[in-house]
């Protein structure tokens with residue numbers, strides 16, 4: 001090791017799912033939405049004046065923040081917008097988790113959390129989920145430096161009701177509690193309704209899943225204006241122009257189309273129900289899925305073997321090697337046709 005390397009902050013990086021550059025594939029590995037963004041986004045793309053690219057975007061992200069606030073029926077000063085929820089959450093780790101006491105998040109949850117904690121030098125502890133991949137709420141009643149958990153959880157797709165979220169909040173009024181709701185629109189109930197009662201609650205959502213815009217990188221947090229101001233202060237001290245001209249323009253159109261949003265979600269949830277039945281009939285077991293993916297294990301066939309066999313056929317699903325989950329596949333809900341191809345493969349293979 002070179003002498004200058006010793007002061008470098010080293011991290012084991014997060015490993016994102018593959019993004020193969022193929023025209024013909026069934027892509028069920030990164031929880032994208034199989035349907036296109038709302039029609040208004042298409043119009044906005046076609047009408048976008050490329051000359052606007054010569055100007056800096058609005059550093060306050062004002063119009064997009066306002067559109068998101070209107071959608072959630074909150075004030076604009078209760079919303080912070082960032083480059084995907086990854087950016088929003090990373091900014092929160094940096095800003096809100098500044099204690100000697102460990103922050104808490106479940107052992108089995110979004111693997112980026114430990115990466116950020118390590119990168120920013122934040123101590124953390126990870127209470128284990130129970131045998132059914134549920135959060136044990138009492139594990140979050142001890143002293144800590146802050147709490148974050150996804151609801152529904154990733155990669156398990158398990159949803160905890162608001163009663164559990166509120167119990168955790170009740171016991172943690174003195175630290176920031178972040179609920180990462182990347183997948184909440186697929187049947188869950190958002191904790192946004194609790195923000196007026198808990199001034200230490202931050203709820204994070206994203207355009208990447210339910211709004212079919214993973215490629216645009218838009219995420220946001222909703223909560224107490226005081227916390228939003230702290231986040232904006234950190235953002236402006238770091239990189240003022242986070243959102244680009246196109247993500248602002250297209251993001252506004254996407255959040256306005258409530259009908260398309262509801263229709264798309266209904267289609268994905270119907271496909272999920274059907275896929276659940278067919279997979280159960282094939283001998284798969286899975287916790288009740290409440291996100292746009294199923295976290296499944298098979299009684300006879302090892303997950304790794306299935307993952308590799310599927311990949312040979314250009315059907316991409318996600319396989320994790322971490323303890324306890326290394327015999328599971330995380331399968332995104334695609335279109336009905338895509339799920340037919342997946343189920344067809346399993347029927348032939350088994």
Ligand code: PMP
Nearest residue numbers: 084085086110150182206208219
């Ligand atoms: N939180 C969870 C739980 C996720 O699974 C993801 C998607 N990988 C994200 C946040 C980040 O999503 P994005 O940055 O695309 O908004």
